[in-house]
Amino acid sequence: MNRTELYAMAQAELDRQQKFRCRLLCCASTPCISSGGTAVYEAVKQAIEAEGLQAEVEAVATGCVGPCSRGPLITVKMEGREDVVYEQVTPEMAARILDKHLRSKPVALDDKMLPADWPFFVKQKKIVLADSGTVDPEKLESYVARGGYTALGHALREMTPEEVCEEIARSGIRGRGGAGYPSGLKWHMVRKAPGEKKYVVANGDEGDPGAYMDRTLMESDPHRVLEGMAIAGYAVGADQGYIYVRGEYPLAAKRLEKAIRAAERRGLLGSRVLDSNFSFRIDIRMGAGAFVCGEETALMASIMGRRGQPVPRPPYPANKGLWGGPTLINNVETFGNIAAIIGNGAEWYASFGTEKSKGAKIFALAGKVNNTGLIEVPIGITLREIVYDIGGGIPGGRAFKAAQTGGPSGGCIPAEYLDTPIDYETLQKLGSIMGSGGLIVMDDQSCMPDVAKFFMEFCMDESCGKCTPCRVGTVQMHRMLDKITNGTATMDDLKRLEELCLMVKESSLCGLGQTAPNPIYSTLRYFRDEYEAHIKDHHCPAGVCQFGAKAV
Amino acid sequence: MSVVTLTINDKLVSAQAGQSLLSAIKDQGIDIPTLCCLEGLTDWGGCRLCMVEVVGSPRLVASCVTPVAEGMVIQTESQRLTAYRKMIVELLLSERNHICASCVMNGGCELQSVAAKLGVDHVRYDYLCPDLPMDASHERNVMDPNRCILCTRCVRVCDQVEGAHTLDVMGRGIQQRVIAGLNQAWGTSRSCTKCGKCVQVCPTGALFKKGATAAEMEKQHDFLIWILDGREKKIWRWS
Numbered sequence: 001m002n003r004t005e006l007y008a009m010a011q012a013e014l015d016r017q018q019k020f021r022c023r024l025l026c027c028a029s030t031p032c033i034s035s036g037g038t039a040v041y042e043a044v045k046q047a048i049e050a051e052g053l054q055a056e057v058e059a060v061a062t063g064c065v066g067p068c069s070r071g072p073l074i075t076v077k078m079e080g081r082e083d084v085v086y087e088q089v090t091p092e093m094a095a096r097i098l099d100k101h102l103r104s105k106p107v108a109l110d111d112k113m114l115p116a117d118w119p120f121f122v123k124q125k126k127i128v129l130a131d132s133g134t135v136d137p138e139k140l141e142s143y144v145a146r147g148g149y150t151a152l153g154h155a156l157r158e159m160t161p162e163e164v165c166e167e168i169a170r171s172g173i174r175g176r177g178g179a180g181y182p183s184g185l186k187w188h189m190v191r192k193a194p195g196e197k198k199y200v201v202a203n204g205d206e207g208d209p210g211a212y213m214d215r216t217l218m219e220s221d222p223h224r225v226l227e228g229m230a231i232a233g234y235a236v237g238a239d240q241g242y243i244y245v246r247g248e249y250p251l252a253a254k255r256l257e258k259a260i261r262a263a264e265r266r267g268l269l270g271s272r273v274l275d276s277n278f279s280f281r282i283d284i285r286m287g288a289g290a291f292v293c294g295e296e297t298a299l300m301a302s303i304m305g306r307r308g309q310p311v312p313r314p315p316y317p318a319n320k321g322l323w324g325g326p327t328l329i330n331n332v333e334t335f336g337n338i339a340a341i342i343g344n345g346a347e348w349y350a351s352f353g354t355e356k357s358k359g360a361k362i363f364a365l366a367g368k369v370n371n372t373g374l375i376e377v378p379i380g381i382t383l384r385e386i387v388y389d390i391g392g393g394i395p396g397g398r399a400f401k402a403a404q405t406g407g408p409s410g411g412c413i414p415a416e417y418l419d420t421p422i423d424y425e426t427l428q429k430l431g432s433i434m435g436s437g438g439l440i441v442m443d444d445q446s447c448m449p450d451v452a453k454f455f456m457e458f459c460m461d462e463s464c465g466k467c468t469p470c471r472v473g474t475v476q477m478h479r480m481l482d483k484i485t486n487g488t489a490t491m492d493d494l495k496r497l498e499e500l501c502l503m504v505k506e507s508s509l510c511g512l513g514q515t516a517p518n519p520i521y522s523t524l525r526y527f528r529d530e531y532e533a534h535i536k537d538h539h540c541p542a543g544v545c546q547f548g549a550k551a552v
Numbered sequence: 553m554s555v556v557t558l559t560i561n562d563k564l565v566s567a568q569a570g571q572s573l574l575s576a577i578k579d580q581g582i583d584i585p586t587l588c589c590l591e592g593l594t595d596w597g598g599c600r601l602c603m604v605e606v607v608g609s610p611r612l613v614a615s616c617v618t619p620v621a622e623g624m625v626i627q628t629e630s631q632r633l634t635a636y637r638k639m640i641v642e643l644l645l646s647e648r649n650h651i652c653a654s655c656v657m658n659g660g661c662e663l664q665s666v667a668a669k670l671g672v673d674h675v676r677y678d679y680l681c682p683d684l685p686m687d688a689s690h691e692r693n694v695m696d697p698n699r700c701i702l703c704t705r706c707v708r709v710c711d712q713v714e715g716a717h718t719l720d721v722m723g724r725g726i727q728q729r730v731i732a733g734l735n736q737a738w739g740t741s742r743s744c745t746k747c748g749k750c751v752q753v754c755p756t757g758a759l760f761k762k763g764a765t766a767a768e769m770e771k772q773h774d775f776l777i778w779i780l781d782g783r784e785k786k787i788w789r790w791s
Binding site for chain 2: 290292307311312314460461462463464465466467468469471472473474475476479496499500503506507508509514
């Protein structure tokens with residue numbers, strides 16, 4: 001396929017879509033499916049058939065719309081009218097929605113309708129997720145109709161690899177996996193690294209509690225990730241890409257597989273991409289369920305079929321990665337941004353965000369907020385806007401206590417910092433990190449030592465066991481937290497815990513161990529009094545911990 | 553071979569490019585505790601005892617897996633390092649059942665001697681004491697996981713020197729175990745050549761010869777260098 005054929009394909013699909021008077025977009029990502037989305041989609045299709053509307057109405061299974069706690073969601077798209085989004089749709093409602101919009105019958109559905117000016121949608125800036133609620137993830141034409149693969153064509157025909165790297169660098173995008181390393185710098189490094197065979201790896205192994213950004217992106221818009229990877233392959237000189245998908249994400253893997261096949265069949269991946277001299281293959285690698293495999297070196301070991309254990313850096317993957325070749329590793333969300341940057345230009349992208357952190361970031365909003373779900377907000381937005389405007393506040397009108405960002409490697413932001421902008425530097429100053437984008441909101445009913453214990457248990461279970469501080473240290477830290485939360489700890493235990501935290505942080509081999517004490521650190525920093533209340537007064541201020549009668 | 557200059561404990565020294573920091577430190581006659589590292593095997597970087605302070609970097613680095621670099625300034629001893637090393641040994645002792653009095657390696661154990669050298673006279677952490685079964689099914693050797701510190705020396709020697717790869721690790725985190733074959737009884741493993749190299753490189757009493765009584769078992773590490781010198785450099789040392 002060449003670019004003319006690509007445009008023709010887009011036009012043909014747009015023409016086809018325009019034939020329909022109404023399109024019903026049913027969310028078919030995992031959260032909506034788990035709340036009954038499949039049955040709703042089937043009911044919609046049946047209702048269309050039952051009423052003989054096949055020529056006028058199309059039902060499409062799309063990617064994630066965002067407000068996952070309100071699922072299953074259906075968006076009604078009609079020519080010349082504003083989109084209407086229905087929440088908590090049941091199969092019975094399918095016929096009524098058709099009645100209301102196509103037969104113009106007065107059907108009472110307003111209570112299920114999400115307002116058009118709902119802050120959840122209005123406050124967001126969707127770059128990566130721009131198409132996720134509208135395209136059919138299992139259909140290549142659907143993505144192409146939205147302008148898909150034109151950025152790849154543009155890069156291949158009008159830009160040199162160096163210019164592509166430069167464009168990424170100028171956009172100011174930073175790695176979305178958590179550490180926030182400037183992506184352009186990384187791309188330049190891999191491009192310049194000597195080596196005949198180079199690789200591109202998309203890290204889709206997210207295991208943070210409460211986070212599912214990568215899953216949603218891979219499920220909702222797989223071609224966007226593939227296109228980003230192909231552009232990266234061209235920019236750094238790689239002809240092989242791997243997308244490492246977490247083992248718990250079968251739907252994401254299925255859709256990616258389908259997308260890769262479709263793109264290869266049409267010459268958008270594989271050999272001679274878009275009739276150019278550039279060839280790029282992408283293969284899927286399934287993880288076996290290890291959090292540590294999100295770490296670059298462990299991830300590469302896993303791709304090569306070895307035990308998923310990290311090795312010390314340097315050498316960095318950019319110089320010596322998969323099978324000794326220079327390897328570019330980025331998070332799938334980073335790759336999700338690439339087509340938009342190349343398509344719209346670096347200046348456009350750099351106009352969002354703050355001075356040092358550009359663009360928008362996807363967060364998985366979870367915990368004690370009214371609207372949980374997936375949001376993409378410009379970097380620099382305040383926590384208050386996320387929790388109260390987008391999230392709709394805390395259920396029951398309770399008080400906000402803290403937000404946990406960055407998963408087990410991150411930390412808590414207490415209420416006093418609700419108005420600080422969220423970007424890489426500020427979060428770090430507050431003792432937390434951006435991480436891959438998990439954001440768990442806690443109200444005054446959360447016990448902070450208990451929260452720290454939860455994250456420590458996660459780190460303990462996920463430690464690979466290679467180095468002593470992480471393997472045994474996390475277990476001992478967990479035991480000490482356990483003592484604190486069951487009221488048998490002494491102040492001496494707390495002192496020992498802090499010492500151990502510092503040791504594990506400074507002497508562990510990889511990022512998992514080095515950041516494992518972070519939840520303890522940040523909760524101690526802001527909520528030390530709670531720890532002391534547990535130890536000295538045998539009292540849990542939040543009323544979560546149960547103390548046995550045999551307190552020492 | 554090019555030479556790099558670096559500063560170790562305030563002393564300017566030279567080392568070969570590509571050499572590991574640990575061997576450069578040892579070349580200076582500086583004593584530094586190690587457990588997972590053994591000359592002749594690939595570096596592992598797991599025990600973290602050999603970590604040193606690099607001036608200008610907040611992180612501590614494991615010297616066995618860090619190559620020397622021009623202008624590097626390192627400290628091998630400090631209050632912080634000693635405290636951390638002690639904590640690591642304490643963690644290792646708390647992880648399994650390291651009761652020296654009833655161990656065949658009592659007196660010849662590397663973990664014991666590192667603990668003694670660092671002055672670890674008590675353990676401040678809870679003893680985890682997992683109940684791990686011993687494997688005495690092998691005709692010559694016994695595996696006692698209760699003494700294992702997961703340094704993987706046995707795994708590496710079995711794979712890299714003997715070429716059998718009978719031993720490996722399974723599980724992760726605190727559940728990690730050294731296993732024979734695909735978690736078979738060691739005696740039934742058909743890939744084991746009974747060479748005994750694993751026993752000789754094991755720093756503790758986790759692997760020992762059958763029939764050895766307490767404080768009787770002696771392990772020789774230098775055989776590894778003899779074998780490798782003979783194989784690679786054709787230097788045969790018989791003693």
